[in-house]
Amino acid sequence: MSIFTALVTQLLHLALILALAPVLTGCVRWLKARLMGRRGPHPLQPWRDLLKLLKKRPVLAENASAISRAAPYVAVGAALLAAALVPSFARGMLLAPFADLLLIAGLLALRRFAMALAGMDVGTSFGGLGATREMAFAALAEPAFVLAALIFAILAGTTNLDVIIGIFQEGALGLRVSLGFAAVALLAVAVAENARIPVDNPATHLELTMVHEAMILEASGRHLALWDFQASLRLTLWLALLAAVFLPFGMAAPGAGPIAWITGLLVFIAKMAALAFTLAVFESAIAKMRVFRVPEFLGAALLLGLLGAVFLFVSTGLS
Amino acid sequence: MLIALALALVVLAILSLAAPLLAWAALGVRVVYAGAALVSLVFAAGGFVGLVSAPEALALPFGPPWGAMRLALDPLSAWFLLILGLCGVAASAFAFGHVKGPEAPRRLVPYPLFLAGMALTLLAADGFTLVLGFELMSFASWVLVAHEHEQAENRRAARLYLGFAALGGAALILCFGWLAAGTSAGAGFAALRAAPPDGLRALAILLLVVIGAGSKAGLVPLHVWLPLAHPAAPSHVSALMSAAMTKVALYVLARVVFDLAGPAQPLFWGAVLMALGVASAIMGALRAALEEDTKTLLACSTIENIGLITLGLGLALAFRAADLGALSAVAAGAALLHALNHAMFKTLLFLGAGEVLHGAASRRMDRLGGLIHAMPWTAGLVLVGAAAAAALPPLSGFASEWLLLQALIAAWRVGDLAFQIGAAAATALAALAVALAAAAMLRFYGLVFLGRPRSPRAAGATELSGAARAALIFPATLTVIFGLTPGYLLELAAPALRLLTGAGAGLSALGGVTVTVSEGGAGYAPMIIFAVLLLMGGAAVWFARRQAPGILHGPAWDCGFIAPPHHLPFGDPTTQVSAAGMAQPLRRMLGKTLLAAREQVEMPPPGSIAPAHLQAGFHDPVLVLIAGPLPRARDRLAALAERLRDFSLRQCLGLGFAVLLGLMALLIWLERR
Numbered sequence: 002m003s004i005f006t007a008l009v010t011q012l013l014h015l016a017l018i019l020a021l022a023p024v025l026t027g028c029v030r031w032l033k034a035r036l037m038g039r040r041g042p043h044p045l046q047p048w049r050d051l052l053k054l055l056k057k058r059p060v061l062a063e064n065a066s067a068i069s070r071a072a073p074y075v076a077v078g079a080a081l082l083a084a085a086l087v088p089s090f091a092r093g094m095l096l097a098p099f100a101d102l103l104l105i106a107g108l109l110a111l112r113r114f115a116m117a118l119a120g121m122d123v124g125t126s127f128g129g130l131g132a133t134r135e136m137a138f139a140a141l142a143e144p145a146f147v148l149a150a151l152i153f154a155i156l157a158g159t160t161n162l163d164v165i166i167g168i169f170q171e172g173a174l175g176l177r178v179s180l181g182f183a184a185v186a187l188l189a190v191a192v193a194e195n196a197r198i199p200v201d202n203p204a205t206h207l208e209l210t211m212v213h214e215a216m217i218l219e220a221s222g223r224h225l226a227l228w229d230f231q232a233s234l235r236l237t238l239w240l241a242l243l244a245a246v247f248l249p250f251g252m253a254a255p256g257a258g259p260i261a262w263i264t265g266l267l268v269f270i271a272k273m274a275a276l277a278f279t280l281a282v283f284e285s286a287i288a289k290m291r292v293f294r295v296p297e298f299l300g301a302a303l304l305l306g307l308l309g310a311v312f313l314f315v316s317t318g319l320s
Numbered sequence: 321m322l323i324a325l326a327l328a329l330v331v332l333a334i335l336s337l338a339a340p341l342l343a344w345a346a347l348g349v350r351v352v353y354a355g356a357a358l359v360s361l362v363f364a365a366g367g368f369v370g371l372v373s374a375p376e377a378l379a380l381p382f383g384p385p386w387g388a389m390r391l392a393l394d395p396l397s398a399w400f401l402l403i404l405g406l407c408g409v410a411a412s413a414f415a416f417g418h419v420k421g422p423e424a425p426r427r428l429v430p431y432p433l434f435l436a437g438m439a440l441t442l443l444a445a446d447g448f449t450l451v452l453g454f455e456l457m458s459f460a461s462w463v464l465v466a467h468e469h470e471q472a473e474n475r476r477a478a479r480l481y482l483g484f485a486a487l488g489g490a491a492l493i494l495c496f497g498w499l500a501a502g503t504s505a506g507a508g509f510a511a512l513r514a515a516p517p518d519g520l521r522a523l524a525i526l527l528l529v530v531i532g533a534g535s536k537a538g539l540v541p542l543h544v545w546l547p548l549a550h551p552a553a554p555s556h557v558s559a560l561m562s563a564a565m566t567k568v569a570l571y572v573l574a575r576v577v578f579d580l581a582g583p584a585q586p587l588f589w590g591a592v593l594m595a596l597g598v599a600s601a602i603m604g605a606l607r608a609a610l611e612e613d614t615k616t617l618l619a620c621s622t623i624e625n626i627g628l629i630t631l632g633l634g635l636a637l638a639f640r641a642a643d644l645g646a647l648s649a650v651a652a653g654a655a656l657l658h659a660l661n662h663a664m665f666k667t668l669l670f671l672g673a674g675e676v677l678h679g680a681a682s683r684r685m686d687r688l689g690g691l692i693h694a695m696p697w698t699a700g701l702v703l704v705g706a707a708a709a710a711a712l713p714p715l716s717g718f719a720s721e722w723l724l725l726q727a728l729i730a731a732w733r734v735g736d737l738a739f740q741i742g743a744a745a746a747t748a749l750a751a752l753a754v755a756l757a758a759a760a761m762l763r764f765y766g767l768v769f770l771g772r773p774r775s776p777r778a779a780g781a782t783e784l785s786g787a788a789r790a791a792l793i794f795p796a797t798l799t800v801i802f803g804l805t806p807g808y809l810l811e812l813a814a815p816a817l818r819l820l821t822g823a824g825a826g827l828s829a830l831g832g833v834t835v836t837v838s839e840g841g842a843g844y845a846p847m848i849i850f851a852v853l854l855l856m857g858g859a860a861v862w863f864a865r866r867q868a869p870g871i872l873h874g875p876a877w878d879c880g881f882i883a884p885p886h887h888l889p890f891g892d893p894t895t896q897v898s899a900a901g902m903a904q905p906l907r908r909m910l911g912k913t914l915l916a917a918r919e920q921v922e923m924p925p926p927g928s929i930a931p932a933h934l935q936a937g938f939h940d941p942v943l944v945l946i947a948g949p950l951p952r953a954r955d956r957l958a959a960l961a962e963r964l965r966d967f968s969l970r971q972c973l974g975l976g977f978a979v980l981l982g983l984m985a986l987l988i989w990l991e992r993r
Contacts, residue, residue: 081859
């Protein structure tokens, strides 16, 4: 019975994430447009774009190799699996025993590697430039993420996301300075990973400033749909991760029934809406920084993570 | 089994002796390489048998005056013998596939000796035999590094390598001599174990073994020879040097520090190894992300991986000192697993780089590009190795680095505040090194295999089939398999882990389908993850291709650039990213502080139509140190020694007499103590 419940929650979670991801992207765009005084596209516009693009055959460059054809599927598969591991409305999903933070980092790295390979495949200048910058930024973002995982692991005893959320949900830990540091570090990593302002501008096609868009300039048709979809998935995954760890209330416990799921779902949607609004306000209020300032931004996140860990050691006297 | 392994050593010696004659004909050369491959297979089998059966020992009927030479096969040496055997099979098969005709004896004779030296080091059960094997390995590999001595840079690399090999050898001889000074029963490992060093002697032995083994393994700051010497050797030897020889050096380190120095060493021993490991990991990964030569890049990546393995070993030592047996087994397991995984994917990558060098006639990434079209097999197989080196799930590199990071995350349990903070910093730096390695591997693969050809030779490259291709398929397959079965590999390594950490309990939780760090802790089940990943990717393929199957081809969009003219069939090769360009962000971010990277822009005066020049470069700080003050000190010493020649007869006699007196005084002083 419990396995059955776990399977059902897992499938529902997957369906929810699949449906929600493009809507979330659309919501953020719409909110940003409203904040800037524009009418903005409908929040469902990304879904319409996806369905339109899926009907179109991709046009590949003449010297494109199998990498260009395989990379979008690898990236979507990795992003999908990572999104399936981060709980949304209920804990105790089927894949919960494998929902390890380091594995999520690995899957995101796989997604990034596939994208960078696709960017370099045709041999255009923009693709190589985007791939180079993406990997360089990730070099600083990944250790900050691992340090956040370290702080969670010291507090919860494991890097398993499901267990961490369970322990944070109980509230026995109280408010901790280290968790605050970890939250800031994770937010910075999330901004960098999702290619948002101030690291990258998701709306721009200005060659000199872009990172993420530069890699998929050659993609078209269903390949472009897949790239856009995995970008939406990644944004959803990060917001869900932040919501689950730092706002763990309202989530259904393992083995709970459908009523707890519905409450969990409503709370989850409220949390995501709040985070999307925060993101839109943040992005509207701040300017994009120069590419060579980004390492300082991410280095600060890295140091905050380290500071959080040191605070934890000093304050609790773990021994 | 041990007798079979000893006979295999004899076979290698015979092959080496016969090599000058066999080198005259292609058939003879093939015989040598085929024999080396078969013997390597025996080594791998011996390693496997040594892991699943009881330890064996064998006293040879000859040896130095103080006792017979002894061989032994215990789980630790068996694990490294397995690594050596697997690498040896692939490297020998690659060499076999590339035989074109008679070969220069100086390339053929040392090859079996090199294998024999490594195996002898691993099988040795006394200090003398170990040093003998180690020196044989150094010497044979030096000859192979110097094989193209017509070129000045190769001569320089070989000279530097010889200097470091001599330094390492001297340190190891002193180390074992000092270890044996505590016993009266010779330098057998059993006798050494019975009298572990303590106090200052223990410290001296740690220092000596770190210099001796570390200079061969490429630990910072003794790494500078490695990026020069490994690429200078023939590709199959580069693969063996990077994948197997560095591991043999780490075996010596582990053997002395964990086994011979006794179980009661303090916490800071582990901290020393961890610091060295982290420094090597960062330095290696960063240099790998900046180098412009394929084989140099791979050699720098070796430094990074050796650093990660040393980090795991140091962590295991610290856990053992803090009496945390189970965690110590996790850290040591991560180190051993990464040693095996790195050996496999680095063999694959070096052999792939050799295939590229053969097919496209260059090691410079700025002269390669687009090889995925001309060399599809090599490109596909190397992608497996590059992805494993970039620590992507579900391949082997991710499995062992996951375990290492888990062990690092648990390091706060040691309890000492300074150690906790240091370990947190080490965690961040190890993650940084892993991410940098991913950037380096993307740069390697993207520049060599993707994009458009940057030279006519790259456009017309060809690849070999047969044994050379099989030599790449073998490690690629193992990389995939090892990535999916880390739990079973840890079960196989359990006897070696028990020997290293003395932990009996806690090992059972590690193995199986799911690798778990502790009861109820995080788990990694690569087979399940891989299956789900395939399912998700497959679903994406099925869903996306259902509506509009097929694909169209057209000229590259490239933001609207026009198609290239007919006389440039691949477009202008310089309009795509270059090796230096790809290194730029990391060079600016980290290179300035760590590698003294600099950029210089020379702008033409206003109105001039002369081009602007951008010069960028970096230096390894250690190499600068060696190239500057060290030769100056040598010259000063030499000048001082030259004065001896001008001594008169009286002064010469006086000097001899003074030395005699001094030695006698030393003797009397030693007797008194």
